[in-house]
Amino acid sequence: MISVKSASYIQDKENISTIALGSAAAKTAIDQCKMSPGDIGLLINIGTYRDDNLVEPAEAALMQQAAGLNLDSRREVKGENGAVGYEPAPTTFSFDVLGGACGFFNALEIVDSFVSNGTVSGGLIISANVHPSKTDRPDFPFAPLGSAMVVGPGSDGTGFFDIKGYTSEAKGEGINGSIDILDHSGDGRERIDIKIDDDFEANVLEFALEKGRQYLADRGLSAADFDYIVATEYSADFLTKLAEGLGLEKEKCRSFYGEFGSLHSSAPIVALSRPENVAPGKRGLIVGAGSGLTCYFAQYNS
Amino acid sequence: MDKANKQNTARTNGQSADTAGSSADSTKNQEWPKVDPATVGPENKVRISGLGYYLPPARIATSEVEGRMATEPLFSLEDLTGIRERRYANGNESGYDMALKACQNCLSNSGVPAEDIDAIVFVAISRVKEGYRVQFEPSLAIALKSELGMGEALAFDISNACAGMTTGINVIEQMIRAGRIKRGLVVSGEFISPIAETAMREVVRPIDRQMASLTVGDSATAVLLEESPTASEGIEYCDIITVGEHAELCVGMPSESGPGVAMYTQSSKLQSEALKRVPLLMEDKLRQHGMFVSCYDWIIPHQTSTRAIQKGLQIIGKNWDGRMPGADERYFAKDSESVVRIISKYGNTSSTSHFVALCEAIHSGQIKAGDRIVLMIQASGITLGTISVTVGDLKVAENFDGAVEAAQGAETAPSGAAGKETMKAAAQ
Numbered sequence: 001m002i003s004v005k006s007a008s009y010i011q012d013k014e015n016i017s018t019i020a021l022g023s024a025a026a027k028t029a030i031d032q033c034k035m036s037p038g039d040i041g042l043l044i045n046i047g048t049y050r051d052d053n054l055v056e057p058a059e060a061a062l063m064q065q066a067a068g069l070n071l072d073s074r075r076e077v078k079g080e081n082g083a084v085g086y087e088p089a090p091t092t093f094s095f096d097v098l099g100g101a102c103g104f105f106n107a108l109e110i111v112d113s114f115v116s117n118g119t120v121s122g123g124l125i126i127s128a129n130v131h132p133s134k135t136d137r138p139d140f141p142f143a144p145l146g147s148a149m150v151v152g153p154g155s156d157g158t159g160f161f162d163i164k165g166y167t168s169e170a171k172g173e174g175i176n177g178s179i180d181i182l183d184h185s186g187d188g189r190e191r192i193d194i195k196i197d198d199d200f201e202a203n204v205l206e207f208a209l210e211k212g213r214q215y216l217a218d219r220g221l222s223a224a225d226f227d228y229i230v231a232t233e234y235s236a237d238f239l240t241k242l243a244e245g246l247g248l249e250k251e252k253c254r255s256f257y258g259e260f261g262s263l264h265s266s267a268p269i270v271a272l273s274r275p276e277n278v279a280p281g282k283r284g285l286i287v288g289a290g291s292g293l294t295c296y297f298a299q300y301n302s
Numbered sequence: 303m304d305k306a307n308k309q310n311t312a313r314t315n316g317q318s319a320d321t322a323g324s325s326a327d328s329t330k331n332q333e334w335p336k337v338d339p340a341t342v343g344p345e346n347k348v349r350i351s352g353l354g355y356y357l358p359p360a361r362i363a364t365s366e367v368e369g370r371m372a373t374e375p376l377f378s379l380e381d382l383t384g385i386r387e388r389r390y391a392n393g394n395e396s397g398y399d400m401a402l403k404a405c406q407n408c409l410s411n412s413g414v415p416a417e418d419i420d421a422i423v424f425v426a427i428s429r430v431k432e433g434y435r436v437q438f439e440p441s442l443a444i445a446l447k448s449e450l451g452m453g454e455a456l457a458f459d460i461s462n463a464c465a466g467m468t469t470g471i472n473v474i475e476q477m478i479r480a481g482r483i484k485r486g487l488v489v490s491g492e493f494i495s496p497i498a499e500t501a502m503r504e505v506v507r508p509i510d511r512q513m514a515s516l517t518v519g520d521s522a523t524a525v526l527l528e529e530s531p532t533a534s535e536g537i538e539y540c541d542i543i544t545v546g547e548h549a550e551l552c553v554g555m556p557s558e559s560g561p562g563v564a565m566y567t568q569s570s571k572l573q574s575e576a577l578k579r580v581p582l583l584m585e586d587k588l589r590q591h592g593m594f595v596s597c598y599d600w601i602i603p604h605q606t607s608t609r610a611i612q613k614g615l616q617i618i619g620k621n622w623d624g625r626m627p628g629a630d631e632r633y634f635a636k637d638s639e640s641v642v643r644i645i646s647k648y649g650n651t652s653s654t655s656h657f658v659a660l661c662e663a664i665h666s667g668q669i670k671a672g673d674r675i676v677l678m679i680q681a682s683g684i685t686l687g688t689i690s691v692t693v694g695d696l697k698v699a700e701n702f703d704g705a706v707e708a709a710q711g712a713e714t715a716p717s718g719a720a721g722k723e724t725m726k727a728a729a730q
Binding site for chain 1: 344429431434435440444447448454456457458459460461462463469472477479480482496543544545546547549552554555557559560563565579586682683684685686
């Protein structure tokens with residue numbers, strides 16, 4: 001089981017860039033955690049919408065570079081005779097996971113696997129989504145924001161557990177974000193087509209409710225087991241409808257829609273960056289819902 | 303990445319720092335531990351239980367690429383790269399279409415029903431599901447999962463440039479070892495030729511950052527992984543790291559000069575920075591596992607160009623000379639028969655290259671059950687690393703035209719025991 005060691009987010013209207021926002025949030029998270037940077041062996045970027053519609057390298061590598069995290073695999077040393085040599089340095093393996101708004105849960109499962117096998121001591125999950133033009137476009141449906149979370153082994157029963165995902169194509173993709181690489185005239189780095197089905201929100205809510213009830217029932221859980229619920233949100237009342245449909249009181253909702261709009265893949269990181277949600281003894285239900293259609297559920301013990 | 307990495311003695315390009323500058327002879331003929339294949343790596347190994355691939359039928363000769371360039375190159379691309387031809391999908395089928403065929407080929411070859419697979423990861427750079435449309439969400443893995451009938455399998459995409467397949471394999475291997483899943487499929491359908499089309503239009507100088515784009519070819523590969531029933535078969539280790547200091551040396555994004563997607567590469571610097579680090583990285587991992595290069599029957603490098611492959615191997619061999627049993631002409635000489643090369647036929651197929659090579663080598667009977675292979679990873683990022691794997695009795699039916707051939711009649715491989723004897727002999 002892995003737990004949150006630190007989490008951070010940043011908005012900067014003057015510097016809208018996944019690399020800049022993601023790495024800035026990462027630096028703060030690394031500074032705030034009690035883990036040595038050398039122990040952060042994995043860096044997973046889960047952002048979907050990226051600077052310039054970049055497809056190579058992984059944005060995670062560019063974020064690693066900008067954050068200055070374990071940049072080189074070797075460091076210079078001098079031998080007893082004064083000769084210069086090299087020794088292995090702490091390293092990080094960086095890559096992107098594209099799981100839409102649910103990428104956080106995929107990254108959690110990956111880091112948890114690497115940590116439980118003893119392959120790495122900890123991981124850094126970064127989420128940043130911006131319009132590829134790196135400008136504050138009103139037609140971009142998600143909050144241009146960078147967030148980062150350092151995770152490592154949990155203790156005394158703290159951490160994420162029972163992560164479970166579901167997908168269904170029965171009611172379409174819901175959201176499709178893409179660009180035709182031939183259908184532009186040199187402005188392909190500034191365009192993105194994000195098509196959201198008219199009935200997406202209703203469909204994804206219905207899907208999350210159906211699977212959420214199944215998730216709770218399969219584990220013998222009830223609303224009383226949770227102190228709070230957070231989720232990917234698509235409107236001001238999305239979380240309330242989801243929580244009430246699952247039997248949780250409105251007071252247990254930790255909504256960020258009014259503050260940011262839709263946080264897409266950053267929602268769980270922003271939610272768990274708030275001290276009140278990770279206070280000792282708290283138990284949260286973390287829900288992801290997005291294109292695919294996909295929904296994920298996880299529990300977090302603080 | 304592993305803690306043990308941090309504990310090793312400093313070396314100059316692999317040589318101990320405290321002896322740096324002295325003759326390599328001082329460590330020549332040192333005794334290396336004997337290697338029992340079953341004791342290398344974790345006890346709960348993950349094995350490759352299925353392989354599949356697909357190559358589109360259109361063969362594009364390098365001379366045709368040169369002929370289509372807006373500005374005629376000053377040199378022969380074939381002489382420079384060693385690439386005779388490559389395959390282009392030509393927009394007739396997408397990366398997704400090719401990936402689906404590779405998955406079907408893999409499932410047919412392995413005999414594993416789709417519903418028995420717990421996870422699918424799509425790992426291509428190009429991410430094209432329809433036409434020329436690069437899709438960022440939803441993940442293409444979800445559509446593949448649905449089309450293949452994988453039930454409630456976990457599905458997501460990974461993007462890590464030419465290290466996509468190896469990254470996906472590392473991730474699935476770790477998830478299986480952690481007990482999260484029992485079986486996972488890693489697939490890439492790489493419709494990468496649009497970067498070549500852009501380069502043909504836009505390259506106007508003899509030295510241009512888009513020159514490397516002219517080497518690519520389209521393809522798809524799929525690898526099925528599962529718990530190994532024996533410690534003597536499977537992945538001994540995956541060691542992949544990112545040298546973020548040089549992350550900007552190769553970038554792919556839409557062209558600014560017109561329609562199309564382009565890749566801009568500082569090829570020489572990318573190669574030189576990678577090769578400054580690879581010998582130490584590889585040696586360190588080998589030492590950690592009590593292994594040495596002669597434990598390997600085959601080296602499969604990332605297929606970039608004949609020259610780049612050879613130069614890389616020569617530099618590693620030179621760095622290791624006198625200290626590493628097997629760091630000799632068997633592996634590092636020009637045209638070494640222990641190095642699998644497919645570059646002349648298919649070009650650089652980006653994320654799939656190691657596995658197109660592996661599929662071809664198994665299909666042809668070159669690689670057999672019990673053979674131990676090291677995959678050498680080099681990708682933009684800079685992503686570097688190795689995967690060490692001993693393969694079992696795999697069958698790969700050719701799948702050029704999308705019609706999956708029955709695996710029946712595939713050459714019968716020698717027993718794993720025979721292969722292991724070969725390895726032991728090599729290790730002595």
